[in-house]
Amino acid sequence: MPPASVRRPVVSAGSARSLLLTVLGELVLPVGEPVWTSSLLHVLTGVGVEEQTARQAIARGAAAGWIVGERHGREVRWEITPAGRQLIEEGAQRVYSLSADAPAWDGNWLILLITVPQSLRTVRKKLYGALSWAGFGNPTPSVWLTPHPERAAEARRVVTDLGLRESTLSFTGSSTDVGLSDTEIVQRAWDLDGLVAMYDELLRTYDGVQPEPGDPVLLTHVELVSQWQRFPFVDPQLPEALLPDWIGRRAAAMFQELRTEWYDDAHARWNEVVAETSPG
Numbered sequence: 413m414p415p416a417s418v419r420r421p422v423v424s425a426g427s428a429r430s431l432l433l434t435v436l437g438e439l440v441l442p443v444g445e446p447v448w449t450s451s452l453l454h455v456l457t458g459v460g461v462e463e464q465t466a467r468q469a470i471a472r473g474a475a476a477g478w479i480v481g482e483r484h485g486r487e488v489r490w491e492i493t494p495a496g497r498q499l500i501e502e503g504a505q506r507v508y509s510l511s512a513d514a515p516a517w518d519g520n521w522l523i524l525l526i527t528v529p530q531s532l533r534t535v536r537k538k539l540y541g542a543l544s545w546a547g548f549g550n551p552t553p554s555v556w557l558t559p560h561p562e563r564a565a566e567a568r569r570v571v572t573d574l575g576l577r578e579s580t581l582s583f584t585g586s587s588t589d590v591g592l593s594d595t596e597i598v599q600r601a602w603d604l605d606g607l608v609a610m611y612d613e614l615l616r617t618y619d620g621v622q623p624e625p626g627d628p629v630l631l632t633h634v635e636l637v638s639q640w641q642r643f644p645f646v647d648p649q650l651p652e653a654l655l656p657d658w659i660g661r662r663a664a665a666m667f668q669e670l671r672t673e674w675y676d677d678a679h680a681r682w683n684e685v686v687a688e689t690s691p692g
Contacts, residue, residue, distance in 0.1 A: 428461045428469035434638040436478065436492055437500040439682045446482065446491040450689035455682075458631045459638075487691045506644045511664040517651035521597075522561040525581040526554055526571070535574045542570040547648040549601025551592070557601065559651055598654050607646055611659045614639060618670060626681055633671070633678035640667050 435455050440447050449470060456466035470490070473479050478496035481488040492500070528536050540550070546566045548556040561584050571580050587594050598604070623632040647660050
């Protein structure tokens with residue numbers, strides 16, 4: 413018999429913030445109404461976050477400008493800020509792009525040659541994170557590339573914001589037989605074996621899961637969306653010409669199917685939670 417829900421692991425403080433962002437984007441934003449702390453805690457603790465950690469995540473979300481609170485006696489009601497809405501919507505656009513049909517690849521790469529000066533060495537980690545989020549791979553030191561030349565604007569913003577414009581060269585073009593082939597470039601630029609393992613775990617975790625109505629479907633829905641939101645950070649969304657029969661496309665189809673299947677029941681339970689946990 414299929415399991416009713418997924419196993420809930422211990423949740424770190426960083427993961428708690430990620431889960432909070434999922435709750436805000438998947439449950440709070442569509443309703444368009446402020447939400448009480450107790451409602452947020454119901455879901456966060458339900459997916460395995462310790463209450464103190466959950467409260468810290470909410471406080472840090474407020475400090476980051478995602479939400480703003482309005483106190484009513486001893487209770488606080490939270491509203492998503494315009495900055496929080498923008499963050500959620502931009503993230504959702506990137507997340508759900510994993511399920512979109514990719515256009516045929518024309519063979520061109522956007523290539524960045526970036527030298528980080530000694531005086532700016534502290535930005536190296538930020539550079540790696542920002543370009544990885546944008547889908548760039550790093551096949552050799554100082555070289556970043558993507559088969560999506562349309563991401564030049566995003567690359568320009570990263571390079572400019574980090575003060576690296578004067579030490580960056582950029583080109584668009586196809587590879588030749590002088591050096592690595594496109595297949596070899598892909599193998600070196602991204603940790604695809606690690607990514608396959610992540611996708612495989614996701615597929616195995618949710619295969620056959622049929623949560624019961626009520627909290628099980630609400631919490632399992634939140635967990636699924638939260639786990640799926642990790643993948644835009646690591647999946648470069650390579651075209652099929654470079655990565656045929658990619659497991660990520662099958663995982664994306666499963667995610668969309670399950671999210672659609674559980675969405676209405678999860679939101680029905682969320683509305684009950686909001687009513688049950690509202691003061692007075």
